[in-house]
Amino acid sequence: MSETIAIDAELVERLLHELARYGAWGDTGVVRKVYTPEWVGAQQQVMRWAEESGLHARQDAVGNVWARLEGLEGGPSIVTGSHIDSQAPGGRFDGALGVIAGLVALRTLRERFGTPRRTLELVSFCEEESSRFPATNFWGSRAVTGLIGPDEPETLRDYDGVTIADAMRAVGLDPRRIPEAKRDDIDVFIELHVEQGPILEQQGLPVAVVTGFPGIRHYLVEVRGRADHAGAMPMDLRQDPMPAAAEMISAVIARAREIGRPAVTTVGRVLVEPNFPAIVPEKVSFTIDVRHPDPAALSELCAAHEETLRSIAQRHGREVSWRITTSHPPCSSDPELVQLFLDAAAEQEIPVTTMPSGAVHDAQRMAHIARVAMVFVRSVGGRSHTPAEFTTTEDAVAGIQVLTAGLHRVAY
Amino acid sequence: MSETIAIDAELVERLLHELARYGAWGDTGVVRKVYTPEWVGAQQQVMRWAEESGLHARQDAVGNVWARLEGLEGGPSIVTGSHIDSQAPGGRFDGALGVIAGLVALRTLRERFGTPRRTLELVSFCEEESSRFPATNFWGSRAVTGLIGPDEPETLRDYDGVTIADAMRAVGLDPRRIPEAKRDDIDVFIELHVEQGPILEQQGLPVAVVTGFPGIRHYLVEVRGRADHAGAMPMDLRQDPMPAAAEMISAVIARAREIGRPAVTTVGRVLVEPNFPAIVPEKVSFTIDVRHPDPAALSELCAAHEETLRSIAQRHGREVSWRITTSHPPCSSDPELVQLFLDAAAEQEIPVTTMPSGAVHDAQRMAHIARVAMVFVRSVGGRSHTPAEFTTTEDAVAGIQVLTAGLHRVAY
Numbered sequence: 001m002s003e004t005i006a007i008d009a010e011l012v013e014r015l016l017h018e019l020a021r022y023g024a025w026g027d028t029g030v031v032r033k034v035y036t037p038e039w040v041g042a043q044q045q046v047m048r049w050a051e052e053s054g055l056h057a058r059q060d061a062v063g064n065v066w067a068r069l070e071g072l073e074g075g076p077s078i079v080t081g082s083h084i085d086s087q088a089p090g091g092r093f094d095g096a097l098g099v100i101a102g103l104v105a106l107r108t109l110r111e112r113f114g115t116p117r118r119t120l121e122l123v124s125f126c127e128e129e130s131s132r133f134p135a136t137n138f139w140g141s142r143a144v145t146g147l148i149g150p151d152e153p154e155t156l157r158d159y160d161g162v163t164i165a166d167a168m169r170a171v172g173l174d175p176r177r178i179p180e181a182k183r184d185d186i187d188v189f190i191e192l193h194v195e196q197g198p199i200l201e202q203q204g205l206p207v208a209v210v211t212g213f214p215g216i217r218h219y220l221v222e223v224r225g226r227a228d229h230a231g232a233m234p235m236d237l238r239q240d241p242m243p244a245a246a247e248m249i250s251a252v253i254a255r256a257r258e259i260g261r262p263a264v265t266t267v268g269r270v271l272v273e274p275n276f277p278a279i280v281p282e283k284v285s286f287t288i289d290v291r292h293p294d295p296a297a298l299s300e301l302c303a304a305h306e307e308t309l310r311s312i313a314q315r316h317g318r319e320v321s322w323r324i325t326t327s328h329p330p331c332s333s334d335p336e337l338v339q340l341f342l343d344a345a346a347e348q349e350i351p352v353t354t355m356p357s358g359a360v361h362d363a364q365r366m367a368h369i370a371r372v373a374m375v376f377v378r379s380v381g382g383r384s385h386t387p388a389e390f391t392t393t394e395d396a397v398a399g400i401q402v403l404t405a406g407l408h409r410v411a412y
Numbered sequence: 413m414s415e416t417i418a419i420d421a422e423l424v425e426r427l428l429h430e431l432a433r434y435g436a437w438g439d440t441g442v443v444r445k446v447y448t449p450e451w452v453g454a455q456q457q458v459m460r461w462a463e464e465s466g467l468h469a470r471q472d473a474v475g476n477v478w479a480r481l482e483g484l485e486g487g488p489s490i491v492t493g494s495h496i497d498s499q500a501p502g503g504r505f506d507g508a509l510g511v512i513a514g515l516v517a518l519r520t521l522r523e524r525f526g527t528p529r530r531t532l533e534l535v536s537f538c539e540e541e542s543s544r545f546p547a548t549n550f551w552g553s554r555a556v557t558g559l560i561g562p563d564e565p566e567t568l569r570d571y572d573g574v575t576i577a578d579a580m581r582a583v584g585l586d587p588r589r590i591p592e593a594k595r596d597d598i599d600v601f602i603e604l605h606v607e608q609g610p611i612l613e614q615q616g617l618p619v620a621v622v623t624g625f626p627g628i629r630h631y632l633v634e635v636r637g638r639a640d641h642a643g644a645m646p647m648d649l650r651q652d653p654m655p656a657a658a659e660m661i662s663a664v665i666a667r668a669r670e671i672g673r674p675a676v677t678t679v680g681r682v683l684v685e686p687n688f689p690a691i692v693p694e695k696v697s698f699t700i701d702v703r704h705p706d707p708a709a710l711s712e713l714c715a716a717h718e719e720t721l722r723s724i725a726q727r728h729g730r731e732v733s734w735r736i737t738t739s740h741p742p743c744s745s746d747p748e749l750v751q752l753f754l755d756a757a758a759e760q761e762i763p764v765t766t767m768p769s770g771a772v773h774d775a776q777r778m779a780h781i782a783r784v785a786m787v788f789v790r791s792v793g794g795r796s797h798t799p800a801e802f803t804t805t806e807d808a809v810a811g812i813q814v815l816t817a818g819l820h821r822v823a824y
Contacts, residue, residue: 197644227798230678232609232770246661266642277699287689358644386639
């Protein structure tokens with residue numbers, strides 16, 4: 001097969017537009033946190049579309065939606081898809097485009113080539129962003145790979161204190177049944193996703209095949225002091241946690257800047273208690289997000305950050321402590337799959353490159369049970385995790401064409 | 413008169429305990445923001461106690477409670493009191509002790525000495541802390557001194573976006589009638605308050621007479637950047653506002669530390685948007701509270717802080733802007749009143765000193781229309797604006813005894 005596989009651009013645009021209504025935020029944004037009414041609506045919409053496309057759709061015990069195109073030979077599945085939840089607010093492409101891409105790919109393959117040799121499946125993962133529960137760590141793909149601990153449902157809490165078990169029950173899911181979502185019959189997982197960074201734009205290319213994924217560690221740091229009156233307590237007698245926290249934040253970001261690409265460090269969340277102008281704070285908490293594709297370099301950077309926290313706390317005479325809320329080692333795509341998708345892109349005459357991912361993805365979790373690879377499409381201005389996120393329909397269609405041609409090579 | 417004026421310690425303790433029920437927070441704290449149900453309950457309780465003590469109580473148009481002991485000679489009033497609202501959470505002494513002290517003083521004077529020569533009044537100001545509306549700037553004493561602008565009720569908003577006019581209407585007050593709260597018949601205002609700092613404790617003294625008040629300026633600073641994905645956007649291409657904001661916070665606090673007493677600078681409130689671990693922030697906002705008793709030194713410190721904000725923003729290539737939400741010049745107590753209260757303390761054989769206030773107080777506003785002074789009582793550990801705030805009954809009683817003896821000298 002070396003003919004062009006045409007992708008219906010109008011269909012892609014329509015599905016993106018309609019999916020973005022669930023949790024619409026402003027003109028272009030989406031707030032679709034796991035186990036909320038908007039999330040329920042979006043997953044049901046994906047199931048309807050899948051059924052309309054001739055696939056057999058179901059929701060698993062954790063809330064992932066699966067849609068199946070049974071192959072003649074049976075055997076382990078070739079899966080494509082991404083996550084349905086969003087940042088708060090995020091854009092309409094992150095995750096959603098991968099779900100729609102998988103749907104369009106399977107629909108196109110079925111319409112044009114009929115029943116595949118091997119079974120193809122679409123997955124719409126319930127949760128990837130940790131935008132509601134800070135410590136979910138890829139709830140959807142962890143359920144599929146059997147990596148959710150038995151105590152987690154009743155102990156993980158959202159930013160309002162609701163347990164994830166209660167959130168599941170509120171949408172009709174039984175947290176005790178999470179183990180039933182585990183799969184051991186997946187051979188390949190391919191995820192299409194927006195790049196979320198500026199590399200493809202800088203190179204003038206629409207599509208990349210992803211060679212590997214960064215290691216990531218999330219810290220939740222607490223610096224404790226003593227609340228006092230902002231006027232009556234002299235500077236020299238304060239136990240203000242703020243200057244130590246501010247210095248820590250400056251220092252960890254500065255270190256990642258010095259090291260340069262591909263090291264990154266982000267302080268995206270700060271909470272002050274009690275957070276009033278005329279009160280010296282009792283406590284300052286903040287997150288540190290650290291990423292690096294090289295395991296040794298990631299460990300080294302994290303160790304340096306921890307030493308920074310300790311030494312600044314000591315110099316200021318403040319108490320500091322931290323918890324690691326997320327930790328994933330770096331991992332690689334399957335080299336054969338990478339080559340197969342590069343070949344598919346060449347065959348479709350779509351300009352393509354390879355690159356490591358800066359973001360973490362469900363594919364990293366799926367690598368525990370399957371061979372994985374990813375297809376990235378260009379992000380305008382490299383923007384993501386913001387309503388300003390945008391990818392042109394032309395680039396989305398180019399990515400879906402590569403995905404579809406690659407899946408055709410694997411499954412037909 | 414040189415006899416001891418006995419203060420009923422059990423009464424003081426009981427009133428403090430009962431008042432602390434309105435908005436109780438944990439074991440020792442209070443959250444009593446202006447125009448909330450807890451606030452309504454507390455002001456009504458003060459009115460009941462005043463009536464029980466033989467005073468004529470009323471609530472004015474802005475919600476201040478007044479209780480009057482008419483003098484034989486009439487003429488302008490001698491007023492004592494403080495504010496009924498609290499930080500969120502604050503302690504049970506800040507403001508409340510001054511209201512109770514005034515109540516106990518007037519009750520004690522009436523019981524022991526009968527009708528005064530000059531009219532005595534208690535005031536329980538509706539609002540002083542800015543804990544609900546960040547820009548109220550002493551709402552209660554500003555109404556009494558006629559300093560509330562006509563547009564303020566409909567434009568000042570609380571942290572949830574509610575206007576202060578709506579908040580007033582919700583508790584049965586008509587914001588259009590605020591001008592009726594203005595007084596031009598007050599000669600003297602004396603406020604008893606907890607020190608809120610560690611000076612009296614360090615000197616081993618229970619009571620001070622306050623010689624003057626700091627100037628204060630509150631800034632609300634915004635540093636703007638661009639939201640991006642915490643993994644996919646390289647450090648060198650970010651427009652992260654966080655490192656600039658953290659450096660500004662460090663720098664302004666460090667400068668006040670270097671200058672030393674009596675200069676203070678506090679960053680008590682930080683808000684990050686969107687405040688998620690995996691999103692490079694779009695915006696970081698924070699407050700700066702700057703105080704100094706010397707007007708020139710205050711201006712100099714504020715100018716230095718502004719220059720710091722500008723130069724750090726420029727170095728980081730970020731946009732910074734700020735609003736000044738509160739600004740009060742320093743002011744002095746009336747020297748004759750200071751001497752009168754020192755004499756009263758000596759007569760009562762209560763060890764006393766003089767000191768400038770570190771905190772700002774309603775007395776500063778009242779200085780626009782009256783001669784003012786304050787009585788401070790010792791704060792354990794100098795703690796305030798926290799539920800850990802504490803003053804012993806013995807010290808509270810010593811302060812109330814000085815207040816009562818001083819009021820006797822002025823009004824009988």
